Amino acid sequence: MKGYFFAFEGIDGSGKTTQINLLASKLTQLKKEVIVVREPGGTALAEAVRQILLDKQFQGMNGWSETFLFCAARADLVQRVILPELDKGTIVLADRYRLSTEIYQGIGRNLPLEKVQEVLDLATHHLKPHLTLILDVPLELSLQRLQSENRVFDRMETSGMEFFQRVAKAFREVNDQDIIHLDGSQSIEKISEEIWSVVKQFLELGENE
Numbered sequence: 019m020k021g022y023f024f025a026f027e028g029i030d031g032s033g034k035t036t037q038i039n040l041l042a043s044k045l046t047q048l049k050k051e052v053i054v055v056r057e058p059g060g061t062a063l064a065e066a067v068r069q070i071l072l073d074k075q076f077q078g079m080n081g082w083s084e085t086f087l088f089c090a091a092r093a094d095l096v097q098r099v100i101l102p103e104l105d106k107g108t109i110v111l112a113d114r115y116r117l118s119t120e121i122y123q124g125i126g127r128n129l130p131l132e133k134v135q136e137v138l139d140l141a142t143h144h145l146k147p148h149l150t151l152i153l154d155v156p157l158e159l160s161l162q163r164l165q166s167e168n169r170v171f172d173r174m175e176t177s178g179m180e181f182f183q184r185v186a187k188a189f190r191e192v193n194d195q196d197i198i199h200l201d202g203s204q205s206i207e208k209i210s211e212e213i214w215s216v217v218k219q220f221l222e223l224g225e226n227e
């Protein structure tokens with residue numbers, strides 16, 4: 019595998035999409051090959067599964083059905099897009115990846131984490147990101163941001179406060195050697211600078227870049 023794989027994680031409204039777009043344009047300016055994928059989605063099959071997952075007609079979906087659907091979408095994305103791009107040497111930026119399933123389904127839906135991880139390993143051929151960057155924001159702030167966008171809440175976003183508190187706490191507390199926590203309540207520019215310094219160091223880009 020020649021490329022690099024960075025996953026961005028955090029609760030809804032934590033600023034992932036904003037930061038990924040900024041990072042992608044910085045890397046593109048340096049003539050790096052970059053692709054952005056958002057989950058669930060990124061292939062025809064995964065986009066179709068996304069429609070089911072976010073559709074409020076399926077309120078109260080069984081936790082395992084939800085897990086398998088997220089994993090079905092991810093299996094297609096990994097096989098058709100992420101692995102071939104990494105083989106070509108592309109930098110892949112993912113708006114969510116396996117940590118979302120561990121936290122939203124494992125912890126949020128109260129499923130046994132080791133079993134969820136087994137399903138994830140099968141679906142992804144054990145493909146892990148080089149780095150996972152988590153944007154930590156208080157739940158209240160993310161809700162304020164989403165409300166100010168005036169958007170219609172999807173099925174996942176109508177899972178209730180208790181669910182989201184559990185999810186937010188899990189994102190804040192998760193720790194691993196390839197996980198980096200960033201304070202997502204800072205300004206967009208400040209967070210972007212912090213991400214750039216992490217990524218630059220990781221990719222061993224020169225000081226002038």
Ligand code: ADP
Pocket residue numbers: 028029030031032033034035036037163164167202203204205206209
């Ligand atoms: P996510 O992809 O994690 O759901 P977005 O990047 O779509 O988050 O951001 C959600 C909303 O919050 C958008 O309206 C965005 O402009 C705004 N936003 C993102 N980052 C910040 C920030 N650091 N400070 C204030 N508002 C932000």
Ligand code: TYD
Pocket residue numbers: 029030031035056057058088113114115116118119120122123174175
């Ligand atoms: P999306 O609109 O992409 O949210 P965001 O912009 O915050 O990323 O919707 C994806 C929703 O699905 C979001 O609520 C998180 C949830 N999700 C899971 O529960 N498990 C997963 O494995 C993934 C990828 C997402």
